[in-house]
Amino acid sequence: MSLPNVKRPKRAGWRRPTQRRARQTVEAILDAVVKVLKRDGLKAVTTNRIAEAAGVSIGSVYQYFPDKQAIFVALHRRHIDDIDRLVATTLVENANSSLEDLIRSMVEAITDAHTVDPELYHMMFSEVPHRAEGTKDFTVRFRGAFRLALAGRVDELGKARDLDKLVFVVTHMVESLCHGAALRRPPGLSLTDAKEEAVRAIVAYLRV
Amino acid sequence: MSLPNVKRPKRAGWRRPTQRRARQTVEAILDAVVKVLKRDGLKAVTTNRIAEAAGVSIGSVYQYFPDKQAIFVALHRRHIDDIDRLVATTLVENANSSLEDLIRSMVEAITDAHTVDPELYHMMFSEVPHRAEGTKDFTVRFRGAFRLALAGRVDELGKARDLDKLVFVVTHMVESLCHGAALRRPPGLSLTDAKEEAVRAIVAYLRV
Amino acid sequence: MSLPNVKRPKRAGWRRPTQRRARQTVEAILDAVVKVLKRDGLKAVTTNRIAEAAGVSIGSVYQYFPDKQAIFVALHRRHIDDIDRLVATTLVENANSSLEDLIRSMVEAITDAHTVDPELYHMMFSEVPHRAEGTKDFTVRFRGAFRLALAGRVDELGKARDLDKLVFVVTHMVESLCHGAALRRPPGLSLTDAKEEAVRAIVAYLRV
Amino acid sequence: MSLPNVKRPKRAGWRRPTQRRARQTVEAILDAVVKVLKRDGLKAVTTNRIAEAAGVSIGSVYQYFPDKQAIFVALHRRHIDDIDRLVATTLVENANSSLEDLIRSMVEAITDAHTVDPELYHMMFSEVPHRAEGTKDFTVRFRGAFRLALAGRVDELGKARDLDKLVFVVTHMVESLCHGAALRRPPGLSLTDAKEEAVRAIVAYLRV
DNA sequence: CATGAATGAGTGTTCATTCAT
DNA sequence: AATGAATGAACACTCATTCAT
Structure with missing residues (x-):
């Protein structure tokens, strides 16, 4: 159920059963x-239903989570961690790529990650409170990643650009256009085209 | 409670009381x-509470709305209509402006509209199902407005551009950057600077 | 269900429906x-069962009581009010009686009141928090009643007695012996004999 | 946790570990x-909490008690055994005392025993069903003790008294007044005075 | 014997909705 | 139309008890 293209490394070390x-x-x-969300919709996501679908008793659910909200927060964190890892991985793998190739890889990765599960993301954002712990950290790390990427490629950027502004705009563009390409494409625009146009837009902005 | 800077024309004509x-x-x-949403949060928004805050009986609420969901949809529509009007007005008022000035006006108007009530808009968008009727219409009209604006300024755009792609990217950029400028600005970036950078980014993309 | 021998006066005045x-x-x-308590025992006294037995919906129960505890408190208050009235009435009705007759009337009244419903009283004392509001007041009023009764009959009391001590002992004796006569009589001791012996004991103490 | 002034003799004999x-x-x-009762109140007394506070696993609790109720019954029995021993000891120690001295010793002993832990005793009596096995035995033994004490002092009692009635009233007086002196004294009445007045009342009754 | 994770029937409570007045 | 008391299905959550390890 986690993102398929995210490698969730299994610790080699031993753990107590x-x-x-x-x-x-x-x-x-x-x-x-x-599972329940996708099968029966948001209103069907009750704690008892979750337990049933998980194959555990409702009591066990409350052994691991203090309340329902905490389940959503954990789910949110898992998603965020996935995206986080995705961004970091993409960054490293494109250490020697051109700016355009880096942006393209990033857009590809993030867009594909969201193609999987539209309704899920909607629910997560609607159930998890705004300032939930992991969320803020993510924004900071997301911005940090792009700052890093751009700082190392000043020669490919327009002259005398303010890094703060660049980061602000680029992170919003990436997020919005990837989200849009995956979930809100107008009829007649292919996924491939949408992604490529997103790349073009971001690169255009960075080069000005 | 609607946008303060949006003119909601009062019909002069007579209506039955x-x-x-x-x-x-x-x-x-x-x-x-x-009112309830802002004062006590989303969970406190119950139909009885709404009725109380509105100064009417719960029975009256159900006289006008078939169920709770319908109230949110109506609220959503009201907001959308406001933005719609905002976009249309801006478009008309800038009929003779340059592309850059049009974009600037648009960014200013939409950003300012969201500066008023940050939390409100997020909650509204998260509570009402995304595919609700009114939303789709809005997307269509929003895209239509920009298609219109761009179609009349082909000479200011990059050569041989596909209007569909342009509209897809521009609408997302406007929405995301205005939202971001109003609600998610990083510390150290002023509202003015954020808006201006948004304009620069959009114009840069359109001119490539 | 309230005490049968307690007159709960019905207001003659009009009330809104x-x-x-x-x-x-x-x-x-x-x-x-x-009803539920007596029929099915303490463990069966759930809010839903109460509602069912009362012939109202569970929702209505919560219209009148904020939570389950409040129901028990109200029940407690009702009982206390009954006993209160009983004591006051007996006091007035025996304004001109001898000390012994007053005590006898009091013992009769209170004992009979508790003969009705043993298990009920146990539950009430186990469910309602001790220092609940009405309880303290009752103790004060109960003591006040006896202080009044004794203060007006100093000539029938032993000489130079301290009223505080008299009241302390008498109230405990009345409560305990009435309770005992009603609920904890040893086999072979009739209710009548138990009450009469209680009267004798109390009077004996007062006359010393 | 048992009564401090009660000697709980440790068997010298050997037992299997x-x-x-x-x-x-x-x-x-x-x-x-x-411990849990006093620290967190009756509602916090869950089997798991008991196990935790006892430093054993919940499984072990069920090794020794068939169910939760049995724990309360055992606790009750332990308290009853303490009081039982107290009464027996006092009886023996006052074998040659006058009736008044015996009553005084009894009142002192029982009152002091309850001075230690007011809330505890009330909760225990309210939680464990009244007719529980051990309780009845206690009542029988309690009455037996006083029957014995009084039977040996007929010359100090009023003439032609019925022992059954005497025992009924005396046991209730002792219990109620000791309880009252320890837990429900009115403001302004000292513990010493309350005890002494209790003694006076009981003796007065017995001598009539 | 000891453990404590797992169980799940059952609880108190909420709140969208109805309908007699 | 307006009212608001009444409804009751459904929910989040608890906790006495079991049993595999």
């Missing part, structure tokens, strides 16, 4: 939320 | 939603 | 608690 | 109930 089991249960619960 | 009264009640209910 | 109805519902709920 | 351990665990559990 209890902890492994616990981790499995938590994952099962988070997966169950997505 | 009943209809005027009905309109007033509907408005009172929608305003009550906003 | 709403308020009369409300009062009826509240009474029905309190009666329902007693 | 298992049994000693078992006894210790049972005691730890009962003490844990009291």
Whole structure:
């Protein structure tokens, strides 16, 4: 249920069975939320239904989460961690790429990640409170990643540009256009074209 | 509770008291939603609370709305109509302006509209299902407005551009950057600078 | 369900239907608690069961009581008010009686009041928090009643007695012996004999 | 957690470690109930909380008690055994005392025993069903003790008295007045005075 | 024997909705 | 039309109890 193209490294180290089991249960619960959500819609996502879909008792759910809200927050964190890892990976893998290639890789990766599960993301944003812990951190890290990427490519940017402004605009463009390409494309515009146009727009802005 | 800088024309013509009264009640209910939402948060927005805050009985609420969802949809529509009007007005007022001036006016208007009530808009968008009727219409009209604006300024655009792609990217940029400038500015970036940078980015893209 | 030998005066005055109805519902709920308790035991006294037994919906129960605890408190108050009235009435009715006759009337009245419903009183004392508002007041009023009764009969009391001590002991004796006569009589001791012996004990103490 | 002034004799004899351990665990559990009760109130007394406070696993609790109720019954029994011992000891120690001195010793002992832990005793009596096995035995033994004491002092009693009635009234007076002196004294009445007045009342009754 | 994760029936409570007045 | 008391399905959550390890 997590992003398919995100490598979630399995620790080689040994874990006490209890902890492994616990981790499995938590994952099962988070997966169950997505499962129920997609199968029966947001209103059907009740704690008892989650438990049932996860194959555990409702009591067990409350062994791992203090309340319903906490489940959504955890789900949110998992998503954020996925995207985080995606961004970091893309950044590293494109250390020697041109600015355009980096942007293209980034747009491809993020767009594809969101192609999977439209309704899920809507729910997560509607259930998880705004200033939830992990969210702010993510914004900071997201901006940090782009600042890093741009700082190392000053020669490819327009002259005398203010990095703060660049980062502000670029992060919003990436997020919005990837989201749009994946979920809000107008009829008649292919996914491929949408992504390419997004890249073109971002690059154009950076080069001015 | 609607956008302050949007002119909501009052019909001069006469209406049967009943209809005027009905309109007033509907408005009172929608305003009550906003009031409760801002004062006590999303979870406190119950139909009974809405009725109370609107100064009408719960029975009256159901006289005007078939169910709770419908109230949110109406609220959403009201906001959308405001923005719609804003866009149309800006378009008309800048009929003879340069592309850059048009974009600037648009960014200013939309950003300012969202500066008023940050939390409100997020909640509204998260509560009402995205594919709700009114939203789609808005997207269509929003795109239509920009298509119109761009189609009349082909000479200011880059050569051989596909209007569909342009509209797709521009609408997303406007929405995202205005939203970002109003609600998600990083510390150290002023509202003025954010808006100006947004304009620069959009214009840069259009001119490539 | 209230004490049968307590006159609960019906106001002659007019009440708005709403308020009369409300009062009826509240009474029905309190009666329902007693009903369920006696029929199925303490563990069966759930809010839903109370509602069912009262012939109202669970929602209505929560219209009149903020939570389950409040129902027990109200029941407690009702009982206390009954006993209160009982004591006051007995006091007045025996204004001209001898000390012994007054004590006898008091013992009779209170004992008989508790003969009705043993399990009920146990539950009430176990569910309602100790220092609940009305309880303290009752103790004060109970003591006040006896202080009044004794202060007017100093010639029938032992010489140079301290009223505070008399009241302390007498109130405890009355409460305990009436309770005991009604609920904890040893086999072979009739209710009549138990009451008479209680009277003898109390009078003996007062005359020393 | 048991009464401090009650000597709980430690058997000199040898026991298999298992049994000693078992006894210790049972005691730890009962003490844990009291601990949780006093610290967090009746509602917090859950089996898991008891286990935690006792420093044993929930499984172990169920090794020694068939269900939750049984824990309360055992706790009750422990208290009753303490009081029982107290009464017996006082009786023996006052074998040659006058009636008044015996009553005084009894009142002192029982009152002091309850001075320690007001809230505890009330909760215990309200939680455990009144007709629980151990309780009845206690009542029988309590009455037996006083019957014995009074039977040996007929010359100090009023003439032609019925022992059954005497015992009924005296046991209730002792219990109620000791309880009252310890827990429900009115402001302005000292513990010493309350006890002495209780003695005076009981003796007065017995001598009539 | 000890453990404590797992269980799930059952609880108190909420709130969108109805309808007699 | 307007009212608001009444409804009751549905929910989040608890906790006594079990049992595999």
